[in-house]
Amino acid sequence: MSKSNLTRRGLLKTGAVAGAGVALPTYLSAAGHTGFTNAPEGNTVTLGFNVPQSGPYADEGADELRAYELAVEHLNGEGDGGMMGTFSSKALQGNGILGKKVEYVTGDTQTKSDAARASAKSMIEKDGAVMITGGSSSGVAVAVQALCQEAGIIFMAGLTHSNDTTGKDKRANGFRHFFNSYMSGAALAPVLANAYGTDRKAYHLTADYNWGYTTEEAIRSSTEAMGWETVAAVKTPLAQGDFSSYIAPVLQSGADTLVLNHYGGDMVNSLTNAVQFGLRDKQVNGKNFEIVVPLYSRLMAKGAGANVKGIFGSTNWHWSLQDEGSKAFVKSFGTKYGFPPSQAAHTCYVQTLLYADAVERAGSFAPCAVVEALEGFEFDGMGNGPTLYRAEDHQCFKDVLVVKGKENPTSEFDILEIVEITPVAQVTYEPDHPQFAGGALGDCNNGA
Amino acid sequence: MDAILLQVLNGLDKGSAYALIALGLTLIFGTLGVVNFAHGALFMIGAFCAVTLSRLLTLSHEVIDETRTDFLGNPLKVDVPYLYDIFGETAGAAIIDWAVPLSILFAIPVMILIGVVMERGLIKHFYKRPHADQILVTFGLAIVLQEIIKYYYGANPIPTPAPAAFTGSFDFGALIGFEPNTIIYPYWRLVYFAFAALIIGAVFAFLQFTTFGMVVRAGMADRETVGLLGINIDKRFTIMFGLAAAVAGLAGVMYTPINSPNYHMGMDFLVLSFVVVVVGGMGSLPGAVLAGFLLGILESFASMREVIDLIPGINQVIIYLVAIIILLTRPRGLMGRKGVMED
The missing domain is CATH 3.40.50.2300 (Response regulator)
Structure with a gap:
C-alpha cells in the first residue's frame, strides 16, 4: 500500500516552480532587447x-x-x-x-x-x-x-x-x-493566342497538389477568356515517373494543345513522354499540335534536353x-x-x-x-x-517573362529565350481576386 | 476499343520494366533466399551506366569561338568531342547518337561485377539471418548507392535520348484500320518491349537448356541435396546474383530514353516490383513475368480519364488493390509453388 504526499499547497508550489522553469527560456531569450524574437545581440x-x-x-x-x-x-x-x-x-x-x-x-x-x-x-x-x-x-x-x-x-x-x-x-x-500562377496565366495567354490562335482545344495534365490546382485554374481562366476551350483536365500523381498512360489518350480527346501543369522532375518526364509520343508532329483540327509548360525552371528543364525546343512557358527571371x-x-x-x-x-x-x-x-x-x-x-x-x-x-x-525553349542553344545554360517581357500592369490583379480568395494577412507578430 | 488497345500497348512497356526487375528479384529470392531491396538501385545504376558512357563518348576539348560570347561576355568556349577528332564529325556524331544501345555492352560487365561484389561483400553475410534483417541491410544499401549517384551526377534528371532513328512514334491505329492518330506508339517503347522479351527469353533459355541452369534450378528446388552431390552451389548462386544485377541494369539502360534518369528512379520501381513478385508468386520466374505485364497493363487502364472519373484515385491504388485481392484468395501468388507463403 502506498501513501500519497500530495497536498494542495505542495501542488501549487510544484506548479509554480515548473511554470517558472518553462517560462525561463522565453524570458532569457527575450531579455535585454526590445521585445521581439531573436533580437540580435553583439556584433x-x-x-x-x-x-x-x-x-x-x-x-x-x-x-x-x-x-x-x-x-x-x-x-x-x-x-x-x-x-x-x-x-x-x-x-x-x-x-x-x-x-x-x-x-x-x-x-x-x-x-x-x-x-x-x-x-x-x-x-x-x-x-x-x-x-x-x-x-x-x-x-x-x-x-x-x-x-x-x-x-x-x-x-x-x-x-x-x-x-x-x-x-x-x-x-x-x-x-x-x-x-505566381495567376501572373503566369495572364502573361502567357496573349502570347499563346498570338502564336497559336484563339480557336484551340486544350487538354490539361495537372500535378495532384496545391500548386498544380492553382496553376491549372489560372491558365484555364486566362486561355478560356481569349476563346480557348478546355476539353479535359486530368490530375496526375506526384513523382509519377512514366506519364505515357496519361499522354496517350490526349489525341483521342480531340485536343490540339497540351498544357503540362507540372514542375521539376514531373515536368521533365511528362514533356519527354509527350514528345516521344510524337504529339508535336501531329496535325489536329487542321492545326499543329502544341505543348505549353506554364512554369519553366531553366535548371530543371535541362533534364528534358532537346524536348523543350519551341515550347512556351513563363519564368520569373532569366x-x-x-x-x-x-x-x-x-x-x-x-x-x-x-x-x-x-x-x-x-x-x-x-x-x-x-x-x-x-x-x-x-x-x-x-x-x-x-x-x-x-x-x-x-x-x-x-x-x-x-x-x-x-x-x-x-x-x-x-514584369513577367514569357519564354520559349531555344532552337539552337549555344551551351547547357542557354536553354530558354525570352519571347516577351509582359508589363506589370498586365499581370496585376485586385487583392480580392477570386483566385486569391480566403485567408487574411492578420497582424504582424514580433514574437517574444 | 481503340482506347483499350492503346492502354494495353502502354501497359506493355511499363510491364516490361516491371517484369525485368521482378525477374531479377525473384531469381535472387529463389536461389539465395534473400529479399533484395537494393534491386531497384541496380536498375538505377544500369541507367547511369548509359549516362556514364554518354559522358565518356562526349569527352571534349574546348575550342574558342571568337564570333560568339558566353554569358559573361567572354569569347564562347565550344566543346568539341574527341570522337570528332578521331572519326570525323559525321561518324563521331553517329557514335554519340547510339550511346544508349552501345551502353548495353558497357553495362553487362559493370553490372555483373557490381552484383558479384555486392553479393560477396555484403549479402552473403545475411543468408542465414531473418528476412527483416535482409530487408533492412539491402534497403540501407539502396540508399547509400542512391546518395553516391546523387553526389556525382546531381539530383536533376539527365537527358539520355534514343538514337535519332528511333525518335518519334508510329500510327499503330492506322495500321489495323482505326482512324489516324487514335493509337500512336513511340518507336523506342516498341524497342524496349522487344528487348525485354529477348532478355526474358534468354534468361529462361539459360536456365532451361544449359547445365549451369539445370544445376541452379536444382539448387533452387533443394539446395542441400545439390550440395551433398559435391556441387559448389554457392559459386553458381553468386553468378546468378551477378546475372540478376545485369538484367536489372539492362532494364535501366534501355529505360533512359523513356524517362530521363535520376538518382531516385530505382525506388520508384522497387516497391511496385516487389508487389509484382508477390503477386506472381515468390520464387516463380514465369509468375514474375506474367504479373509484371498484368500489373503494367492494369495500371495503364486505371490511368484512363473515364476510369478516374468513375473511381477517383484508382490510378494510385490499383496495383495494391489487385495485390490484396490475389493474396487473400491465393496467398502463394498467381504461379507460386504450393506451400510457399501459405503457412
Whole structure:
C-alpha cells in the first residue's frame, strides 16, 4: 500500500516552480532587447537559409544557397557588391545590416513541409535566426510562413508559385518576391493566342497538389477568356515517373494543345513522354499540335534536353536579361561560380537584399518594423524592372517573362529565350481576386 | 476499343520494366533466399551506366569561338568531342547518337561485377539471418548507392535520348484500320518491349537448356541435396546474383530514353516490383513475368480519364488493390509453388 504526499499547497508550489522553469527560456531569450524574437545581440546577426539540400530539388536548393552566400558577402562589403550597386534604395552600405556582420545558418527542407518546419524551428530556436528564407515548393513555403508568423520571425519566401502563398495562406510576417500562377496565366495567354490562335482545344495534365490546382485554374481562366476551350483536365500523381498512360489518350480527346501543369522532375518526364509520343508532329483540327509548360525552371528543364525546343512557358527571371541589375548579378554570380544563376538563385538573392534594406530603412530588426518598411515598398534595379511589394498581400508586382525553349542553344545554360517581357500592369490583379480568395494577412507578430 | 488497345500497348512497356526487375528479384529470392531491396538501385545504376558512357563518348576539348560570347561576355568556349577528332564529325556524331544501345555492352560487365561484389561483400553475410534483417541491410544499401549517384551526377534528371532513328512514334491505329492518330506508339517503347522479351527469353533459355541452369534450378528446388552431390552451389548462386544485377541494369539502360534518369528512379520501381513478385508468386520466374505485364497493363487502364472519373484515385491504388485481392484468395501468388507463403 502506498501513501500519497500530495497536498494542495505542495501542488501549487510544484506548479509554480515548473511554470517558472518553462517560462525561463522565453524570458532569457527575450531579455535585454526590445521585445521581439531573436533580437540580435553583439556584433552579428544570423539569417536562416532553409533550402532543399536533399531530395529531388537538391540542385535547385544548392543554387539558392550559392545565391545566399553571395548576398551575405555583398552585405558584408565583400566581392563586387552585385545588385547592391544597381538597387534603387541606397540604404545598404556594405557594412552588414545595421552595422552588424551578417552570419547564416542553413537548414534542409527536403521539399517536405514537416521537415522544412522542423529545420526552420531549429534555426529559430537553437541558432537564433532573425529571418528565415528559401524553399523550392509552395507546400514548404506555406508551412514555413505559418511557423514564422507564430514565432514572430520574418519569412522571405524563395521559389513558390502557387497563388495560395499570397492568397488564402498569406501571413503578415511573410513576403513573396517570386511571381505566381495567376501572373503566369495572364502573361502567357496573349502570347499563346498570338502564336497559336484563339480557336484551340486544350487538354490539361495537372500535378495532384496545391500548386498544380492553382496553376491549372489560372491558365484555364486566362486561355478560356481569349476563346480557348478546355476539353479535359486530368490530375496526375506526384513523382509519377512514366506519364505515357496519361499522354496517350490526349489525341483521342480531340485536343490540339497540351498544357503540362507540372514542375521539376514531373515536368521533365511528362514533356519527354509527350514528345516521344510524337504529339508535336501531329496535325489536329487542321492545326499543329502544341505543348505549353506554364512554369519553366531553366535548371530543371535541362533534364528534358532537346524536348523543350519551341515550347512556351513563363519564368520569373532569366540570366540573359540585359538590364543593369541582372547584368551585375550574373557577372557577380558567374565570376564566383562559373555558370549563370537560376531564377531560384535570383529570387533568393533579391529577397535577402530586400530584407536587409528594409531593416536598414526601419532602423530595427523588429519584425513589425520590417513589415512596415516592406509594405508598399517600390524599388528598381533588381532585375525585374520597377517593382512594388503590395501592402495588401505581400506579393511583389513586376514584369513577367514569357519564354520559349531555344532552337539552337549555344551551351547547357542557354536553354530558354525570352519571347516577351509582359508589363506589370498586365499581370496585376485586385487583392480580392477570386483566385486569391480566403485567408487574411492578420497582424504582424514580433514574437517574444 | 481503340482506347483499350492503346492502354494495353502502354501497359506493355511499363510491364516490361516491371517484369525485368521482378525477374531479377525473384531469381535472387529463389536461389539465395534473400529479399533484395537494393534491386531497384541496380536498375538505377544500369541507367547511369548509359549516362556514364554518354559522358565518356562526349569527352571534349574546348575550342574558342571568337564570333560568339558566353554569358559573361567572354569569347564562347565550344566543346568539341574527341570522337570528332578521331572519326570525323559525321561518324563521331553517329557514335554519340547510339550511346544508349552501345551502353548495353558497357553495362553487362559493370553490372555483373557490381552484383558479384555486392553479393560477396555484403549479402552473403545475411543468408542465414531473418528476412527483416535482409530487408533492412539491402534497403540501407539502396540508399547509400542512391546518395553516391546523387553526389556525382546531381539530383536533376539527365537527358539520355534514343538514337535519332528511333525518335518519334508510329500510327499503330492506322495500321489495323482505326482512324489516324487514335493509337500512336513511340518507336523506342516498341524497342524496349522487344528487348525485354529477348532478355526474358534468354534468361529462361539459360536456365532451361544449359547445365549451369539445370544445376541452379536444382539448387533452387533443394539446395542441400545439390550440395551433398559435391556441387559448389554457392559459386553458381553468386553468378546468378551477378546475372540478376545485369538484367536489372539492362532494364535501366534501355529505360533512359523513356524517362530521363535520376538518382531516385530505382525506388520508384522497387516497391511496385516487389508487389509484382508477390503477386506472381515468390520464387516463380514465369509468375514474375506474367504479373509484371498484368500489373503494367492494369495500371495503364486505371490511368484512363473515364476510369478516374468513375473511381477517383484508382490510378494510385490499383496495383495494391489487385495485390490484396490475389493474396487473400491465393496467398502463394498467381504461379507460386504450393506451400510457399501459405503457412
